[in-house]
Amino acid sequence: MVFKIGLLGLGTVGIGTAQILLDSSGRNPLLEEIVVSQIGVRSLEKTRPIKFPPGVITTDLVAIVTDPEINIVVELLGGLEPARTMILQAIDQGKHVVTANKAVIARHGDEIYEAANRAGVYVLLEASVGGGIPIIKPLKQSLGANRITSIIGIVNGTTNYILTQMTTAGADFSDALVEAQHLGYAEADSTADVDGLDAADKIAILASLGFGERVQRESVYCEGIRKVSTVDIAYADKLGFVIKLLAIAKISEKTESRILQLRVHPTLVPKSHPLASVEGVNNAILVEGDPLGQVMFYGPGAGSGPTASAVVSDIMNIVAILKSNNHTQTLNPLLSCTHQHYCQITPIEAIETRFYARFLTKDVPGVIGNLGRSFGNYQVSLESVVQIGFKEELAEIVVVTHYVCEGNFRTALDEVRTLETIKSIPSVLRVL
Amino acid sequence: MVFKIGLLGLGTVGIGTAQILLDSSGRNPLLEEIVVSQIGVRSLEKTRPIKFPPGVITTDLVAIVTDPEINIVVELLGGLEPARTMILQAIDQGKHVVTANKAVIARHGDEIYEAANRAGVYVLLEASVGGGIPIIKPLKQSLGANRITSIIGIVNGTTNYILTQMTTAGADFSDALVEAQHLGYAEADSTADVDGLDAADKIAILASLGFGERVQRESVYCEGIRKVSTVDIAYADKLGFVIKLLAIAKISEKTESRILQLRVHPTLVPKSHPLASVEGVNNAILVEGDPLGQVMFYGPGAGSGPTASAVVSDIMNIVAILKSNNHTQTLNPLLSCTHQHYCQITPIEAIETRFYARFLTKDVPGVIGNLGRSFGNYQVSLESVVQIGFKEELAEIVVVTHYVCEGNFRTALDEVRTLETIKSIPSVLRVL
Numbered sequence: 042m043v044f045k046i047g048l049l050g051l052g053t054v055g056i057g058t059a060q061i062l063l064d065s066s067g068r069n070p071l072l073e074e075i076v077v078s079q080i081g082v083r084s085l086e087k088t089r090p091i092k093f094p095p096g097v098i099t100t101d102l103v104a105i106v107t108d109p110e111i112n113i114v115v116e117l118l119g120g121l122e123p124a125r126t127m128i129l130q131a132i133d134q135g136k137h138v139v140t141a142n143k144a145v146i147a148r149h150g151d152e153i154y155e156a157a158n159r160a161g162v163y164v165l166l167e168a169s170v171g172g173g174i175p176i177i178k179p180l181k182q183s184l185g186a187n188r189i190t191s192i193i194g195i196v197n198g199t200t201n202y203i204l205t206q207m208t209t210a211g212a213d214f215s216d217a218l219v220e221a222q223h224l225g226y227a228e229a230d231s232t233a234d235v236d237g238l239d240a241a242d243k244i245a246i247l248a249s250l251g252f253g254e255r256v257q258r259e260s261v262y263c264e265g266i267r268k269v270s271t272v273d274i275a276y277a278d279k280l281g282f283v284i285k286l287l288a289i290a291k292i293s294e295k296t297e298s299r300i301l302q303l304r305v306h307p308t309l310v311p312k313s314h315p316l317a318s319v320e321g322v323n324n325a326i327l328v329e330g331d332p333l334g335q336v337m338f339y340g341p342g343a344g345s346g347p348t349a350s351a352v353v354s355d356i357m358n359i360v361a362i363l364k365s366n367n368h369t370q371t372l373n374p375l376l377s378c379t380h381q382h383y384c385q386i387t388p389i390e391a392i393e394t395r396f397y398a399r400f401l402t403k404d405v406p407g408v409i410g411n412l413g414r415s416f417g418n419y420q421v422s423l424e425s426v427v428q429i430g431f432k433e434e435l436a437e438i439v440v441v442t443h444y445v446c447e448g449n450f451r452t453a454l455d456e457v458r459t460l461e462t463i464k465s466i467p468s469v470l471r472v473l
Numbered sequence: 474m475v476f477k478i479g480l481l482g483l484g485t486v487g488i489g490t491a492q493i494l495l496d497s498s499g500r501n502p503l504l505e506e507i508v509v510s511q512i513g514v515r516s517l518e519k520t521r522p523i524k525f526p527p528g529v530i531t532t533d534l535v536a537i538v539t540d541p542e543i544n545i546v547v548e549l550l551g552g553l554e555p556a557r558t559m560i561l562q563a564i565d566q567g568k569h570v571v572t573a574n575k576a577v578i579a580r581h582g583d584e585i586y587e588a589a590n591r592a593g594v595y596v597l598l599e600a601s602v603g604g605g606i607p608i609i610k611p612l613k614q615s616l617g618a619n620r621i622t623s624i625i626g627i628v629n630g631t632t633n634y635i636l637t638q639m640t641t642a643g644a645d646f647s648d649a650l651v652e653a654q655h656l657g658y659a660e661a662d663s664t665a666d667v668d669g670l671d672a673a674d675k676i677a678i679l680a681s682l683g684f685g686e687r688v689q690r691e692s693v694y695c696e697g698i699r700k701v702s703t704v705d706i707a708y709a710d711k712l713g714f715v716i717k718l719l720a721i722a723k724i725s726e727k728t729e730s731r732i733l734q735l736r737v738h739p740t741l742v743p744k745s746h747p748l749a750s751v752e753g754v755n756n757a758i759l760v761e762g763d764p765l766g767q768v769m770f771y772g773p774g775a776g777s778g779p780t781a782s783a784v785v786s787d788i789m790n791i792v793a794i795l796k797s798n799n800h801t802q803t804l805n806p807l808l809s810c811t812h813q814h815y816c817q818i819t820p821i822e823a824i825e826t827r828f829y830a831r832f833l834t835k836d837v838p839g840v841i842g843n844l845g846r847s848f849g850n851y852q853v854s855l856e857s858v859v860q861i862g863f864k865e866e867l868a869e870i871v872v873v874t875h876y877v878c879e880g881n882f883r884t885a886l887d888e889v890r891t892l893e894t895i896k897s898i899p900s901v902l903r904v905l
Contacts, residue, residue, distance in 0.1 A: 057764060061618050067731075069617030069685065071806055167615065173765045175607075175615035182614070183599065183607035185501030186493050186785035253501065299499075315771065318750065332489060332778025333605045337771040339747065346764025353618035361807040366798045374503055375793040 044360045045078035047105040047136075049127055050117035051089060051098070054141055054168065055080070057349030058115065059091055062356075071357050074364075079105045106131040113359055115352060116140040125149050132156045132164070139355040141168035141348060144233075147242035147258045150249070154378035163362070163376055165355035170196060170243040171324045173347025174340040175354070180250040180328070182375050187330030189251040191291035193473075196243040198322035198342040199227045199234035200266050200286040204307075205320045208274050208283060214267065226322055226343075236265035237286060237305040244288035248303055251290065251328065254384035256303065262389040264306040273399060273468050276429060276439050280397075282309035283317050287473065293387045300385045302392050309397050309472040316473075390448035395424070395472035398442075398454070401435040401464045408462045409438065415460065419453040421445045435464055441472060476792045477510035479537040479568075481559055482549035483521060483530070486573055486600065487512070489781030490547065491523055494788075503789050506796075511537045538563040545791055547784060548572040557581050564588045564596070571787040573600035573780060576665075579674035579690045582681070586810035595794070595808055597787035602628060602675040603756045605779025606772040607786070612682040612760070614807050619762030621683040623723035625905075628675040630754035630774040631659045631666035632698050632718040636739075637752045640706050640715060646699065658754055658775070668697035669718060669737040676720035680735055683722065683760065686816035688735065694821040696738040705831060705900050708861060708871050712829075714741035715749045719905065725819045732817045734824050741829050741904040748905075822880035827856070827904035830874075830886070833867040833896045840894045841870065847892065851885040853877045867896055873904060 046062070048055055059080070065072035080093065081102040099105070106114055106127050114131035116138060118124045124145045131138050133156065140146065146153065146166055157164045167177045171194070195201050199221055206217040218235065221227035233239045241261040249256040266286050277284050287308040293300045310317045315337050319325040324342025329335045341347040362373065402408045409426055416423055422443040430437050442450065457463055478494065480487055491512070497504035512525065513534040531537070538546055538559050546563035548570060550556045556577045563570050565588065572578065578585065578598055589596045599609045603626075627633050631653055638649040650667065653659035665671045673693040681688040698718050709716050719740040725732045742749045747769050751757040756774025761767045773779040794805065834840045841858055848855055854875040862869050874882065889895055 061764065067620040069807075070811075071617065174768050175611040178615050179607040179611060182790055183610050183786045184782070185503065185789055186782045188499040330782075332493065333782040334773045334776075334779055336606050336773070338768070339771065340768030341766045344766075347766055350616070350618045350762075350765040354615045357617055358614055358807060361805045365803045365805040371797045373793045373797040375501075375790060379502075 042074055042364060044075050044112045044363065045110050046075060046356060047108060047111040047114045048077055048080040048117065049102055049105060049114065050119065051080055051082045052117065052119070053345040054348045054352065055117045056090060057345035058117065058352045061349055061353045063091070069357060071360060072353070075356060075360055078111055079108060081105045102127055103130065106136065107134055111136060112363065113137045113139060113356055115356065116142055117352070118142070119144070121145055121148065128153055128164070129156055132160050132162055135160055135162060137162045137359045138164045139352055139359070140164065140166050141352055143169040143239065143242040143246060147245040150246070150378070151255060158372065158377060161372060163359055163372065165358060165376070166246070167355045168348045168351035170246055171326060171338065172198070172340070172342040172344060173350045174324055174326070174338050174342065176247070176326050176338050177250065179338065180247065184328060184330060184333065185375065187333045189328065189330040191289070191329045192244070192247050192251045192326065193291070193316065194244065194247065194288050194326035195285055195316055195319050195324050196288045196326065196342065197234055197240040197286060198324060199231065200240070201319065201324070201342070202226045202322045204266060204269065204284055204286065207269070207271055211271055213271055214269065235267060237263045240286060240288040240305045244290050244303060244305060247326065248290035248301060248384070249380060252299065252301060252384055253380060254382050255380045256384055260303060260386040262304040262306070266307050268468065269307050270468065273470065276399065277309050277397070280441065281312055282472070283312060284308070284470070285310050285316060287316070293392065298385070300387050302387050304389065304392070307470055309470055311473065314473065390451065392447050393444045394447060395444055396442045396450055397470045397472050398440045398466060399468045400438045400440070400466055401432060402438055403462045403464065404431070404434065404436040405462060408436065411460050411462055412438065412440065412457060415456045416442070416453045418456065419449040421450050421453045474506055474796060476507050476544045476795065477542050478507060478788060479540060479543040479546045480509055480512040480549065481534055481537060481546065482551065483512055483514045484549065484551070485777040486780045486784060487549045488522060489777035490549065490784045493781055493785045495523065501789060503792060504785070507788060507792055510543055511540060513537045534559055535562065538568065539566055543568060544795065545569045545571060545788055547788065548574055549784070550574070551576070553577055553580065560585055560596070561588055564592050564594055567592055567594060569594045569791045570596045571784055571791070572596065572598050573784055575601040575671065575674040575678060579677040582678070583687060590804065590809060593804060595791055595804065597790060597808070598678070599787045600780045600783035602678055603758060603770065604630070604772070604774040604776060605782045606756055606758070606770045606774065607783070608679070608758050608770050609682065611770065612679065616760060616762060616765065617807065619765045621760065621762040623721070623761045624676070624679050624683045624758065625723070625748065626676065626679065626720045626758035627717055627748055627751050627756050628720050628758065628774065629666055629672040629718060630756060631663065632672070633751065633756070634658050634754045636698060636701065636716055636718065639701070639703055643703055645703055646701065667699060669695045672718060672720040672737045676722050676735060676737060679758065680722035680733060680816070681812060684731065684733060684816055685812060686814050687812045688816055692735060692818040694736040694738070698739050700900065701739050702900065705902065708831065709741050709829070711861070712871070712873065713744055714904070715744060716740065716902065717742050717748060719748070725824065730817070732819050734819050736821065736824070738903055741902055743905065746905065822883065824879050825876045826879060827876055828874045828882055828901060829904050830872045830901045831899050832870045832872070832889070833864060833899060834870055835894045835896065836863070836866065836868040837894060840868065843892050843894055844870065844872065844889060847888045848874070848885045850888065851881040853882050853885045
């Protein structure tokens with residue numbers, strides 16, 4: 042049997058995908074039955090590293106998603122439009138869809154999966170999170186026996202590369218960003234990566250799969266890494282932490298019904314934690330559940346080859362189903378999306394976490410006492426208060442709290458800001 | 474719909490499996506459609522932590538595998554017989570099988586999968602390697618786009634616990650083994666774990682899946698950890714290594730056709746390597762392929778809950794297929810076993826690896842020169858030669874080689890043994 046693929050987009054991942062499909066020797070024999078039939082691009086003029094027979098490449102995306110010969114549409118356009126429309130049209134034409142597009146799934150997943158269920162087709166998205174790391178299929182197919190309690194990941198390679206450079210080479214944020222752009226690890230417009238939006242898309246997807254409910258993308262609390270300084274990285278190091286941009290989905294403790302925390306922010310991670318040693322553009326996702334305990338998935342979080350590996354694995358899974366089940370009756374419930382309800386989200390003010398904060402204060406007696414009193418007024422218990430050094434004529438004090446309610450901590454900070462001896466609060470970070 | 478399970482064996486993993494299936498709330502809703510219908514045990518008298526309705530528990534295993542009501546037989550007996558016979562009978566009766574039994578699959582996989590393909594049933598085995606870590610399904614379903622080049626794992630929790638205790642607490646082998654037995658991490662008969670046989674079973678299974686060919690269990694070269702000493706652990710530490718029992722399947726370099734290395738042995742692992750920090754009873758498997766690069770799967774490699782999580786995930790996958798495909802036509806090629814040929818294996822003498830060796834020598838000038846000359850006679854190039862200390866009146870010299878052909882290294886060692894200045898060679902270990 043031969044299964045025909047329509048590829049939308051021929052950027053880095055599209056090229057990687059085509060390269061695998063055009064050179065199947067030494068890979069799974071199923072690939073020999075898969076043919077790239079049509080490729081939709083923006084411009085026919087661009088020079089590309091692979092030559093295709095005439096007629097394969099076209100700018101007519103609609104012709105691809107409506108081509109009756111094509112079994113599977115692979116959407117690698119990125120961005121919201123025309124990706125969303127093309128996916129919906131392909132589904133409407135009874136085609137299965139493979140996508141690497143976290144943005145469109147995180148924002149329009151409900152609409153897309155409702156259409157897919159109506160049409161009886163699969164929409165697979167392994168490449169949307171974690172590049173080449175198998176994480177979507179394991180969440181769907183391997184971990185469902187568990188009551189998942191948390192999913193915590195380093196899911197953005199760009200920011201992890203920048204933070205690693207800041208940590209190991211002492212580079213400051215803007216230099217590390219420029220270097221990442223030079224190396225092709227960051228886009229010219231780095232907003233989606235640096236401000237945590239890409240990680241927020243990804244944790245919304247992982248949370249929905251892990252906790253079996255729909256997730257509204259806008260309910261993910263999101264802070265990026267622009268404000269992380271080498272000063273804080275150095276202090277974190279002295280205190281036994283590294284700073285990582287974490288994407289966190291976890292069940293809020295102390296509640297009976299399932300209410301989730303969903304947040305992306307730079308975080309002090311203890312050096313002994315499995316995520317602490319994930320460096321450079323690598324990603325890692327730690328899933329915790331009962332009775333499983335903790336498992337971690339680690340590997341290259343981006344790049345042409347790894348992401349294409351994930352895209353092609355989805356294509357192969359659909360082909361394998363088509364080969365074994367000519368008359369599709371019902372979708373496999375572990376591979377389709379059956380979530381009905383939106384999960385409840387804890388507002389960020391109500392989460393419990395530890396904090397790290399750095400203060401510049403007058404160098405006079407009683408400063409630490411004043412700080413401690415203000416925190417105490419709002420039930421913020423301190424784990425450590427260290428006067429680490431001086432900056433010009435001001436003392437530099439670093440505080441790490443025990444677990445506290447974020448709202449209480451913020452109110453305490455408001456009071457601290459009014460203290461006559463406190464000059465400024467250059468940084469506030471959460472601690473894992 | 475309701476799907477009926479027959480469970481063979483109610484030991485640690487059987488209990489864990491029953492516990493998940495009897496308490497499905499908060500887990501994947503598919504579990505609500507799965508019922509434990511019959512459980513086969515050796516003795517009805519044993520006290521068990523779960524009460525089952527009368528008639529569920531029986532000693533008649535054959536009645537279970539031939540019960541027409543049962544859809545899936547879950548084999549958790551362990552060992553070769555009666556496990557093999559029960560699996561074959563279940564298949565013969567058209568039942569799907571889930572097993573956690575690495576020994577029976579590594580030794581009788583060919584017979585079992587041939588029977589399963591004839592009968593059109595699945596035999597899934599996620600729990601046979603890596604406990605709760607999803608590794609079998611990812612190898613089958615997520616990594617097939619790649620040309621896999623190596624699979625290297627810490628796949629035996631018992632030995633990893635022992636080596637971790639020897640490393641961190643300075644315990645010697647026999648004390649650490651006794652402690653592992655006390656904690657339930659090692660069997661009273663620890664041979665399968667300590668001598669590497671369990672790890673060899675597992676790498677045979679992983680290699681077969683990763684490289685898409687049949688693997689003869691007896692072709693796995695196997696050395697256990699009995700001879701690893703705290704002295705070598707300490708020297709390894711000074712040289713920047715930790716000692717781990719690794720299971721290795723990799724394509725031999727410098728060959729055109731695909732010839733594999735398959736070996737289990739204690740190995741000096743550089744401290745910066747991702748496997749170096751896998752401690753205690755945890756397992757981790759590193760898979761490398763093109764274009765993927767390296768991915769690692771990490772988590773609890775044994776234990777009731779984690780292993781049961783893997784067993785139940787296999788049950789759920791079969792149920793999901795049964796729900797979506799009432800009239801099974803052909804097995805899904807990514808979930809069934811289609812290997813025809815046995816893979817070729819490099820004899821251990823022909824592999825290329827680095828070595829660590831420790832020598833006790835007379836404390837006279839020229840000893841290192843003599844050693845170097847003997848190694849040089851057989852093209853064994855040395856990376857470092859260090860006289861680390863004295864033991865009684867003898868000098869202790871540690872050698873680390875560059876990559877060498879194992880046969881050459883062994884011949885060189887034979888010559889070294891004849892040197893008048895060399896008193897003994899207490900240890901020889903491979904280096905990753």
